[in-house]
Amino acid sequence: MEQREAAATGEPCMRVDAVAKATGRARYTDDYVMAGMCYARYVRSPIAHGYASKIDCTEAKALNGVLAVFTWEDVPEIPFATAGHAWTLDAGKRDVADRLLLTRHVRHYGDGVAIVVARDELTAEKAALLVKVEWEELPVITTPHAALAEDAVAIHPSGNTLKYSEIMAGDPVKVIADAEHQVSGHYQTPVIQHCHMEGVTSFAWMEEDARITIVSSTQIPHIVRRVVAQALDIAWSRIRVIKPYVGGGFGNKQDVLEEPMAAFLTLKLGGIPVKVMLSREECFTATRTRHAFTIDGQLGISRDGILKGYMLDVLSNTGAYASHGHSIAAAGGNKIPYLYPRIAFGYRATTCYTNLPSAGAMRGYGAPQVVFALEAMLDDAAAELGIDPVEIRLRNAAREGDLNPVNQKVILSAGLPECLIQGREIFEWDKRKEACQGQQGNLRRGVGVACFSYTSNTWPVGVEISGARLLLNQDGTINVQSGATEIGQGADTVFSQMVAETVGVLVSSVRVISTQDTDVTPFDPGAFASRQSYVAAPALRQAALQMREKILHHAALMLHQSAMNLTLNRGDVVLTERPNAPLLSVADIAMDAFYHPERGGQLSAEASVKTTTNPPAFGCTFVDLTVDVDLCKITINRILNMHDSGHILNPVLAEGQVHGGMGMGIGWSIFEEMIIDEKTGVVRNPNLLDYKMPTMLDLPELECGFVDTHEPQSAYGHKSLGEPPIIPVAAAIRNAVRMATGVAINTLPLTPKRLFSEFREAGLI
């Protein structure tokens, strides 16, 4: 049977960028070159805290091919914030502006004190080594604990506490105390790095009278434009940002990284193109990481497993600069209350500066850490109460009609119970759990489950806005421009499906312009918060409805029909009552609209829409694993993620998204950790050899399933899916390890080293 070409959401069509990427034709930032382009290389601090007391650039400047060396003395004294959040008119909600382009006061290993620009990369690197710096060391702070100590040296003039916030719903302290059963725990999560395949690269040149163009591998071109303008104190419209294809971001590129520096350098050098490209080592030490959280949790529950309330105290280590800073810790508290909503909820969070590399946004944005604590506590409660881990979650899981205890929003689609029920079946949970009873040998098997909730954008913390523009081509195809960015997640493909469905054409007739250009691309803050498909959808749909109407209107002129009688079916105009008898193709209509001497014109449509709804997605991970007690090694036998992300826009891409998140989740659970010397703050493994990121060979087969609910507030019934898959993985693994071994390990990652010390402490070995 011939397969019908895709024409709507929900169909498993191929990625629109598959061929471009598979053939190597897709152009990434580093594929863009310019005549006369120069290269920059940082001079970085070998200490984690202190001052550069002297700097001597003479030798570096004298090297043949060196154009310039700039130090902290040459950069504007304009502190700027780098977090990729939409701007806000509320000054109190803005990100902390604590960064200069270069600094004399270095705050982490690898902080930038100077930068060299040379005609080629090697010369730049050589010259950077020739810059001589004398250092005056300050005490190095690596833990929030040390940062908050009374006599701690201040990393920033404002002190070491970046921010404190709390969320209270009901009276969690009393509710927990009054509950029949209490559980508590102390949880710790590691510093990890995103390890996107494509490194951090930006280059800039001046095109006209002080107008600067920046090509950058970023998730947030429109925000980059704003932040660069702020950092250099020039009008926002004088900055133009171009975002080519992006080889992964995972939140690291939701920060403004090297764009302000590239812009600064071209500005200082009369407009010549300057490329700032970081090495992998620099990506580890001088871009962003995931915040390490220390969480103290308490939970109150009835004997029959009805959760009464819980409370989390979070200490978040943001490292040397704020970046997303406290937003991450705060977000963790905002995303979780949807999960088990019929409770009293308490969440207190403090974010501190330390002398670690700066932490920023990373897939999950605080939720993986918080869910790890909550789902470990709940699992411990289940074990203590003798209730099946799936069953206890079913008793508390969000259901349609529940209210979020914090913001009182009603939950309109809640597929979590269905995820648990279907997942239990597919996974053969009961049979597998049965097999874990009464184990004694070296190899011990365990099953674990954990749930999560996650929101679909940043509303109401951030303004949510997206724009879409459609242009009909002469051959009946439609070009789509959206400010929402493709960074590998498949946004362009599902956008194409949305437009195809609403206009009434085939997906192959829709082409999303993947490269954003802030001069002309409709405004949208970019790819983060799993917001893209949710927030871009209403703008795309509104523009697509306009386009459909314009096409039908023009068809009506051509056919001497009322447009009321006409509709579009897979690229053809038909009479509503005879949908299978094409009257005109969209191409016929386009040609007439362009070239009829008098009627028509180019058909286009544009919409910019603000979103003020933010429904939660849900899901859970089931895992079956074997612990080799002697080797302290975990082997995953089976792992399954079940998701409720509303209507699934493209099952194949959704599966890919879940696989990626699960793999990342496994990495965070049992492999990855940036090893930072506690005393010196030196990063010991800033490379992909020593940093143990799982490869395909380290990962088990990844399984997933979807509960296809329909979210009524959503333009196409869908909810977030980008970040969720990573969230519940660690807790499920930790819970399975406890079932297998009886040892409840609350510190990630569960590496052999960690297992060894925990097993030893528990007397298991």
Place this chain on the structure above:
Amino acid sequence: MEQREAAATGEPCMRVDAVAKATGRARYTDDYVMAGMCYARYVRSPIAHGYASKIDCTEAKALNGVLAVFTWEDVPEIPFATAGHAWTLDAGKRDVADRLLLTRHVRHYGDGVAIVVARDELTAEKAALLVKVEWEELPVITTPHAALAEDAVAIHPSGNTLKYSEIMAGDPVKVIADAEHQVSGHYQTPVIQHCHMEGVTSFAWMEEDARITIVSSTQIPHIVRRVVAQALDIAWSRIRVIKPYVGGGFGNKQDVLEEPMAAFLTLKLGGIPVKVMLSREECFTATRTRHAFTIDGQLGISRDGILKGYMLDVLSNTGAYASHGHSIAAAGGNKIPYLYPRIAFGYRATTCYTNLPSAGAMRGYGAPQVVFALEAMLDDAAAELGIDPVEIRLRNAAREGDLNPVNQKVILSAGLPECLIQGREIFEWDKRKEACQGQQGNLRRGVGVACFSYTSNTWPVGVEISGARLLLNQDGTINVQSGATEIGQGADTVFSQMVAETVGVLVSSVRVISTQDTDVTPFDPGAFASRQSYVAAPALRQAALQMREKILHHAALMLHQSAMNLTLNRGDVVLTERPNAPLLSVADIAMDAFYHPERGGQLSAEASVKTTTNPPAFGCTFVDLTVDVDLCKITINRILNMHDSGHILNPVLAEGQVHGGMGMGIGWSIFEEMIIDEKTGVVRNPNLLDYKMPTMLDLPELECGFVDTHEPQSAYGHKSLGEPPIIPVAAAIRNAVRMATGVAINTLPLTPKRLFSEFREAGLI
């Protein structure tokens, strides 16, 4: 006194691209490079007519660095047309498709038989010299006369006559015969070349699945997209054309030149970027030239100088390929009837193929040739009837309310009489003419005048469509996208003025995105026919009115006011009754629209408008010159152009436009000529040393004046100005030479060589 910043049309603001161009930051096509870019070089025919009987590419292919050599056997057998006209749904009106990418049957000196692609330019050039071709010669035809001979060999299978057409209004034959006085003449104009500063350069690469991007120095990006798709038989939307700044086009780049070849090469080579850049020599021999016209004219006039009718028989030499072909000869006949409309009019035109380099569009598009003949005849009539040359033109010039004798359109603005009257004053015509009486010596002075009419676009011959899009930035500036192209004429500047005036902001707040990109730029066929400011204006104005309304609507929300009470004044929202008390700036409104949590959105506006009016511009040249009879040399003492182009959008730019046209007119009149061997068809002077283009040192001071009429059909009251300044120059000079010497020279250019033979024939020397 402080100068107010410009905020409207009519104000003499600086070019918006002045700084970019003066600083060298403006990027032209050759400033774009790509990693791995390869270079192409043609193998060209040394004969003007014949066949390549054998070709041997072995040695070329063996050269290190050569990627490929393609010959006529490798190119698609899809004949395509290259003229830059908007497409038409009427198959009978389409341009002649007579060209392949490479050809075995070479039809002019420099025709392309093969092309080499190599890693660098030098290797490409070397390899091209290594391709061995054997030639079989055919008779070379260089004149229309020879082309039309009965036994002439057919240059194309369809024969040597490209097309014949005639326009008749009234009964010109009878009217001329019946008139009191007749004048006739035989006129000839030369082949010249545009000599734009920036050569012809295109490069292309494949970005995705068979999608080809082309960067090209072109006047007509949207047409290039269509023609390349037609030449390669792929969907139009699979071609993307980017037009950077352009260093002059003058009509040569209103042809599709090397873009199809660049696209073909990248397609054949798996998508690698390939640059095709022609040398100056190739621009002369293998791009386009101005058509040489041979015109036989008759004119009937009353004794008191009232023109009764005239008739022109035009033979146009289009060279080897059609390109714009007969459109040029036909256009000449369509643009002139507005000039002296109260007449019987006859115009018969034949366009022939010959073995000359192809002629195409060039500033004036047939009008300079036709006006040369008409204004020479009329001047001869004036002399014979003893009527002052200015006076005879005043008696016949178009006046408001006159009907065009051919299309019966009423002339609504006609500043020609005023141009003649004011020009006569400014130029001190009477005094100067007086000084020319009764001269006998070697140095003889003469004054001359000539008039023209020219239309403001191609309607109704072509569809006239233009699109504009406006985007409001956060800082209150407005980005403008228009498909109409800046090619040096100042389009971006006057577009900025139009938008500023209609929205109500300063010109400095408006930024036209100068680089067109057919994927996203609103549709407009491009820069030609002096159409840009006229045809783009209604789209810009419509979009600007929408933008103004959206800004005021949002201001009304912010101010709790009715939008009806508000207006915009130089970038501020004010109450209509208190225009000098700013309430909000456009930037305030933009920030709220972008970032208010709920209301607003990005403000944008778009319009695509078809134009179905085409008013004539008018004007005249006055010249005072001295002929050195012995040296056969002309020295211009004073030259003045007077123009009626309706409302002058920017006096400074308008002046620049006129100066450029006058300089080009002087070049065509007394300097420039491609010297082509009549027997062999070989171009003898294809370079800027041997081809005598006037430099600044060769030109007199150029003066101009404007009669500021208001054209009611125009969005801003303006009419065409781009091409007009060149049109009347040659006839005015020729007429002045006749006054000075008594010798009526009807063949251009009036070089010493030409004057020598004419003076000798006339017995003057």
